[in-house]
Amino acid sequence: MNRLSPLLAALALAPVTLQASDIGWPDGTLFTAPFGPGGTWNLYKVVSTPMTWTEAQSAAERSVDPLGKTGKPGHLVCISGAAENMFVYQKVEGRWIWAGLTDSEKRGGKEAGSDRNGGWHWVTGEPYTFQLWRSSEPNEYHATGEDGVAVGHAGRWLDMSIGADGQMETKNPSMIEWETRSPGPVPGALKIEPVLPKKWAVDLSAWKGESIGEGAWTVMSTLDLDASSIWTVVQGLQEAMPAETTAYHIAWMNYRVEPPSKKTAGGWMEIPNNPRFPMQMGPCAALHVAKVKLDKPETWSVNVHCDDYVAIRFPGHKWKSASGLGGIDPLDAETIYQECGTGDGNVIGVIDLPAGESTVEVLLGSSQYDAMIQMLTAPGEHAMDGSTDQWRKPGHTAKGTVAWPGVSSKGWSVIRKNLPAGGKLMEKLMDGMALPESAPTVTAEGVEKINYIDSGAPSDIKFPNPVELPGDEPGGQDQFVVMAQAELVIPRDGTYQIGINSDNRCALRIADQKWKRTMRDQTYHVKIEGDTMHSEEPETMGMAGQFVGEIELKKGSYTIEAFYVNVKGPTVLSVFGALAGFPPRLLAKDGGRIEPDVSGLPLVKPVIVPAPER
Structure with a gap:
């Protein structure tokens, strides 16, 4: 790898009875929510008028608690967790x-650059x-x-x-917060409500009516509802369920509603099929219910990818923790x-x-375009x-074994090239490929696996x-190129x-082997050219530039190459x-091997009464 490889050459929250706008509430709307210390209730105000960060913070500081509960001035909203972050995103209309949050030295911060x-x-000095x-x-x-920092x-x-x-x-618009720290909701403001109702209008865990399909999941869905928030989705589904006479059954929580040819960003694994029950392109919702049966008490992790809204509950059991884009109610x-609409929530x-049986409920809501959900489970805490x-x-x-690809005992060979002093700034993949041989270079041999960060500016870490x-x-650091090459080992x-997962422009090649298709594309712009996949648009929705390709390979060894150009900002x-x-x-050193498969969270298949022929 002392010169350009063939890879380089190949690339020349309110009560549900109230109605919100599509996203965001009217200017001046007051909310109360339990995001203060110890779950106390603070007061919040929607500010739709666009201002600079400095103007917005100054205006907030001049705004005394409008309900007269504290006499304290306000401040731009300070976000302590995922639930409060989703609250801000849903209640204020605006792109940003x-x-x-600031790194201004004049306001208590210290220049952070690309350090997260x-x-x-x-601005409150809170942690x-x-x-x-x-x-x-x-x-x-x-x-x-x-x-200044904005939520996008x-x-x-x-x-x-x-x-x-x-x-x-x-x-940008903004939200003002007052530290009322009330033990209960602040009177005079709209209080947020729990996401899911205490009881659903129809108990699908005990469904004995007519059914279509087979599988452990019992499903009811409805179309053409108000999908401006997860709360309006719940309300619409609750109102529609009593009139439904037929439920549906599915084997897997792993489907999407979209044209078959459309690329998908969502799901850690493939999401291949369309549901049989009524779902459509546009506002719709579905409630999925199943029973879990364990022989002994166990800790499990539940991983859900979705588009757009999702809520998961095991009635009677509290969650220990939550991560990703969502959080605990x-x-x-x-x-x-998770209620921040995205192609891969x-x-x-x-x-x-x-031990014994537990019920699990999964709500999916789609606000527009396609709907998608994938639910995976794993034993332990992840x-x-x-x-x-x-x-x-x-x-x-x-069942049986799983063949895992890896790389040979030689590991990866890695070259990093930095932009030469005075060189033209790189913007695209080809700019990185055109760096001269004289560019400052660092090499590493026998690398165990490609799982890198910039220590001073890590991006979206997907592997520990x-x-x-x-x-x-x-x-x-910015403006550098990484080239990695190894011997890919396929055991069967x-x-x-x-x-490949990166925050910037990247490419992946398996020499002389033709990719069948793009299986997952968070960039929405992946191109396949023979044995190479590449993308120039890594962050359409602010996500890492991850893409996955499908390929048929025989048992043996192949040359694999990865190429990455960092333009600006954090790195992964x-x-x-x-x-x-x-x-x-x-894809790790000595990693090509065959291992036993493992089971997912065990489900109980319900008794199904088939719907009569019509």
């Missing part, structure tokens, strides 16, 4: 929404314990500086110019949910389940997609324990799904793969 962890300061940055953020994109698509954050201290005047610890929950390769669909029974990039220096003939890079139908693991 100012929050009270250091320098950031909430900075929660973060949800876009994949390539923060990045100090504008030369004059970006000292899917509830993810970015740094932007604050309109002061020589920075650009970027104007602050008013109902039995429910985790994701929430992972950990729960202790008792907080990210790549933290285990034991994710399986609930009800999956282990990433290591520093070759030649990593203190702080965040089969269909494999190989992918991983290369992974799996036998089709299984979750991936990193």
